[in-house]
Amino acid sequence: MELVFLGTTAAVPTAQRAHPGIALCYRDEVLLWDCGEGTQRQLILAKVNFMRITRVFITHLHGDHFLGLPGLLQTLGFQGRERRLHIYGPPGIEELVERVLSLGEFELEYEIEVERLAPGMRVRGSGYEVEAFEVEHGTPAFGLAFRELKGRRFLREKAEALGIPPGPLYKRLQRGERVVFQGRVVEPEEVLGEEKRGFRVTYSGDTRPVDATAERAGDAVLIHDSTFDAGEAEKARSRMHSTCTEAARVAREGGAKMLFLTHISPRYRDAGVLEAQAREVFPESHVARDLLRVDLLALRKERGWWK
Amino acid sequence: MELVFLGTTAAVPTAQRAHPGIALCYRDEVLLWDCGEGTQRQLILAKVNFMRITRVFITHLHGDHFLGLPGLLQTLGFQGRERRLHIYGPPGIEELVERVLSLGEFELEYEIEVERLAPGMRVRGSGYEVEAFEVEHGTPAFGLAFRELKGRRFLREKAEALGIPPGPLYKRLQRGERVVFQGRVVEPEEVLGEEKRGFRVTYSGDTRPVDATAERAGDAVLIHDSTFDAGEAEKARSRMHSTCTEAARVAREGGAKMLFLTHISPRYRDAGVLEAQAREVFPESHVARDLLRVDLLALRKERGWWK
Numbered sequence: 001m002e003l004v005f006l007g008t009t010a011a012v013p014t015a016q017r018a019h020p021g022i023a024l025c026y027r028d029e030v031l032l033w034d035c036g037e038g039t040q041r042q043l044i045l046a047k048v049n050f051m052r053i054t055r056v057f058i059t060h061l062h063g064d065h066f067l068g069l070p071g072l073l074q075t076l077g078f079q080g081r082e083r084r085l086h087i088y089g090p091p092g093i094e095e096l097v098e099r100v101l102s103l104g105e106f107e108l109e110y111e112i113e114v115e116r117l118a119p120g121m122r123v124r125g126s127g128y129e130v131e132a133f134e135v136e137h138g139t140p141a142f143g144l145a146f147r148e149l150k151g152r153r154f155l156r157e158k159a160e161a162l163g164i165p166p167g168p169l170y171k172r173l174q175r176g177e178r179v180v181f182q183g184r185v186v187e188p189e190e191v192l193g194e195e196k197r198g199f200r201v202t203y204s205g206d207t208r209p210v211d212a213t214a215e216r217a218g219d220a221v222l223i224h225d226s227t228f229d230a231g232e233a234e235k236a237r238s239r240m241h242s243t244c245t246e247a248a249r250v251a252r253e254g255g256a257k258m259l260f261l262t263h264i265s266p267r268y269r270d271a272g273v274l275e276a277q278a279r280e281v282f283p284e285s286h287v288a289r290d291l292l293r294v295d296l297l298a299l300r301k302e303r304g305w306w307k
Numbered sequence: 308m309e310l311v312f313l314g315t316t317a318a319v320p321t322a323q324r325a326h327p328g329i330a331l332c333y334r335d336e337v338l339l340w341d342c343g344e345g346t347q348r349q350l351i352l353a354k355v356n357f358m359r360i361t362r363v364f365i366t367h368l369h370g371d372h373f374l375g376l377p378g379l380l381q382t383l384g385f386q387g388r389e390r391r392l393h394i395y396g397p398p399g400i401e402e403l404v405e406r407v408l409s410l411g412e413f414e415l416e417y418e419i420e421v422e423r424l425a426p427g428m429r430v431r432g433s434g435y436e437v438e439a440f441e442v443e444h445g446t447p448a449f450g451l452a453f454r455e456l457k458g459r460r461f462l463r464e465k466a467e468a469l470g471i472p473p474g475p476l477y478k479r480l481q482r483g484e485r486v487v488f489q490g491r492v493v494e495p496e497e498v499l500g501e502e503k504r505g506f507r508v509t510y511s512g513d514t515r516p517v518d519a520t521a522e523r524a525g526d527a528v529l530i531h532d533s534t535f536d537a538g539e540a541e542k543a544r545s546r547m548h549s550t551c552t553e554a555a556r557v558a559r560e561g562g563a564k565m566l567f568l569t570h571i572s573p574r575y576r577d578a579g580v581l582e583a584q585a586r587e588v589f590p591e592s593h594v595a596r597d598l599l600r601v602d603l604l605a606l607r608k609e610r611g612w613w614k
Contacts, residue, residue: 012382013348019378037378038345041320063411067378071326071344074370075319099406104370105446139412 001026001148001199003221003294006042010227010241010263011064013038017290019064020263022223023048024146024201026128032056033144033203039068040075046291051081055123057130058089059205060141061096070100077108084111088123088132090140091116117142128198133216135207138240143205145216148198151176159191197306199296202256206263208237209246217254219306221296223288224250226261229268230277244274248281257305262288308333308455308506310528310601313349317534317548317570318371320345324597326371327570329530330355331453331508333435339363340451340510346375347382353598358388362430364437365396366512367448368403377407384415391418395430395439397447398423424449435505440523442514445547450512452523455505458483466498504613506603509563513570515544516553524561526613528603530595531557533568536575537584551581555588564612569595 002025007018019036023043030052032039043050050072058066066089076085087097097114115123117132119142131145154174156166164170164186169179176188200220204213207225224247228236236243242250244261251259259282264271271287278285300306309332314325326343330350337359339346350357357379365373373396383392394404404421422430424439426449438452461481463473471477471493476486483495507527511520514532531554535543543550549557551568558566566589571578578594585592607613 011385013351015352018348037375038348041325041345044320045322061411063377063381063413067381067410068344070370071374074374078318096410099409102406103374103403104368106370 001296003201003223003296004046004048005260005262005288005290005292005294006039006046006048007036008262008264008288008290009064010265011062012266014266014269017264017266018042019068021068022203022262023053025052026146026148027126028052029054029125031125031130031146034059034065034205035068035072036064037067037071040072042290046293050076051079053085054083054125055086055088055130057117057132057142057144058087058093058096059135059144059203060090060137060139061092062139062206065206066096066100069097070103073100073108073112074104074106076110077106081108081110084113086123087112087114088117089114090142092140093117131216133212135205135212136210136240137206137208141205141207143207143213143216144203145220146199146201146203148200150196150198153193153196155191155193162186162190164191199300201296202254204242204247204250206241208240209242209250214250214254217251217256220254220256221258221260221294221299222247222251222254222256223260223262225263226274226278226287227263227265229273244278244285245281248278248285251282251285256282257284257303258299259285260288260294261285264288308603310508310530310603311353311355312567312569312595312597312599312601313346313353313355314343315569315571315595315597316371317572319573321573321576323576324571324573325349326375328375329510329569330360332359333453333455334433335359336361336432338432338437338453341366341372341512342375342379343371344374344378347379349597353600357383358386360392361390362393362395362432362437364424364439364449364451365394365400365403366451366510367397367444367446368399369446369513372513373403373407376404377410380407380415380419381411381413383417384413388415388417391420393430394419394421395424396421397449399447400424438523440519442512442519443517443547444513444515448512448514450514450520450523451510452527453506453508453510455507457503457505460500460503462498462500469493469497471498506607508603509561511549511554511557513548515547516549516557521557521561524558524563527561527563528565528567528601528606529554529558529561529563530567530569532570533581533585533594534570534572536580551585551592552588555585555592558589558592563589564591564610565606566592567595567601568592571595 006021009017313328316324534548
């Protein structure tokens with residue numbers, strides 16, 4: 001499982017930072033979180049196969065977060081995509097996609113299914129879910145919480161104590177099915193323990209620091225709006241963004257494993273100041289940069305996060 | 308005067324080539340010819356001041372040639388632009404700009420004036436004109452011919468022979484005004500010679516090779532569609548593009564000074580083959596690459612093109 005930062009700027013691009021976009025590569029799928037202008041090219045530069053994108057999430061309808069959509073949709077068409085594409089976004093996303101599809105002359109051979117996000121909505125995929133939660137940005141805006149679904153732990157010793165032989169019955173119990181063994185009904189509850197821990201990645205989108213993000217940051221890799229440094233708290237408030245320190249507090253209060261600061265204002269040529277200030281509050285703070293790849297499997301192993 | 312290639316790919320971007328865009332920097336103005344996705348960032352990377360853009364020309368309404376427009380217009384707004392912007396394009400450009408301005412939440416403090424191109428139309432600026440000419444691309448499509456207007460040569464010896472003293476009268480005659488000297492009317496015709504040679508840059512847009520381009524290639528730096536190599540002539544025909552060899556023939560027949568091949572299909576990782584084939588027909592052929600700057604003043608001097 002890999003997290004790839006495609007663009008990390010705020011509003012206006014710089015030589016170093018393209019418009020917002022994050023690719024979450026999970027098994028053979030790519031989930032795209034925001035799709036700023038230039039995202040298709042950043043995907044190419046990052047060597048992420050854009051044909052594997054199954055779901056695109058647009059956190060809010062500010063241009064810098066979705067203006068890569070028209071080009072990406074057309075390019076997928078040019079490349080012969082036939083597989084359906086899901087696009088999720090705040091209210092207005094249906095009209096937006098309609099407009100986007102009216103730009104230029106082209107035909108798509110694949111279907112696009114557009115779905116409006118709502119607070120608490122969970123999008124279920126194969127082995128994961130993405131929960132949308134409301135954040136504060138002065139326009140309908142969502143954060144996104146990816147959670148790997150690994151199922152509950154199988155308590156082998158309990159199954160053995162019940163005399164059930166290892167094999168197909170274990171598998172069925174593990175899947176949550178009731179089985180009959182030697183005339184006795186065995187409920188999965190009897191042999192299943194706690195939920196297994198999977199990867200969690202939480203993205204704040206553009207927002208003020210809010211509890212809803214902290215509540216979903218536990219054990220997660222948190223990606224948070226960090227448009228300004230600590231000295232610009234007033235600006236962050238009035239523009240409905242966060243400072244690096246505010247982002248770090250959300251990470252600390254929520255119990256995140258690691259924090260990536262993104263949506264960096266073009267004023268910071270060297271974003272080191274943001275990282276330094278954030279680390280005073282939350283030591284595992286890192287400024288994201290374009291094309292940064294985070295290999296979550298390797299990180300888990302290296303940091304011994306859990307088994 | 309500088310010519311800056313912002314993007315040189317065809318349809319789909321590559322790691323090396325962004326979507327089409329050409330900046331023509333003349334005096335304190337920048338003319339933008341096509342505006343593919345990512346153009347605003349390419350302008351930043353090329354260190355071309357996008358606040359100086361006065362006129363944007365969209366050659367035709369295929370997405371790869373205009374999907375950078377929404378982001379550019381919004382960024383100009385974020386940066387506080389107040390100066391009017393002219394946008395020119397084929398029929399449909401008005402509706403397109405309207406749609407583009409409906410993407411996202413933002414307000415612009417500057418006016419946008421949209422004008423439809425027509426064959427033979429000349430857009431006059433300060434010291435130059437841009438002529439639009441019809442090309443063949445299966446959709447309404449234009450080529451663009453920039454011509455520096457330097458006025459007519461002042462024949463000093465004739466003025467002297469008429470006894471006119473150097474000074475303000477020379478200036479007025481040079482501007483084409485009639486003057487009275489010692490009771491005699493002097494017509495500018497009497498002291499003005501041929502048109503002075505200025506820079507010419509002709510851009511084919513996406514097209515099959517056509518006479519209209521060759522007719523405007525004389526003495527010019529020609530930028531031509533060169534999507535395919537010579538071996539793919541059939542594909543070039545059916546897709547309404549040109550091969551490198553076809554582009555070179557237009558340059559040769561038109562009497563161009565220099566040819567830049569652009570709109571290079573992503574299939575060519577190394578576009579050297581295109582250059583080699585074109586040079587067999589027209590030796591001054593060069594494959595354009597992203598962020599290539601062509602200093603026309605320096606070139607004129609170096610090649611001794613004219614005085």
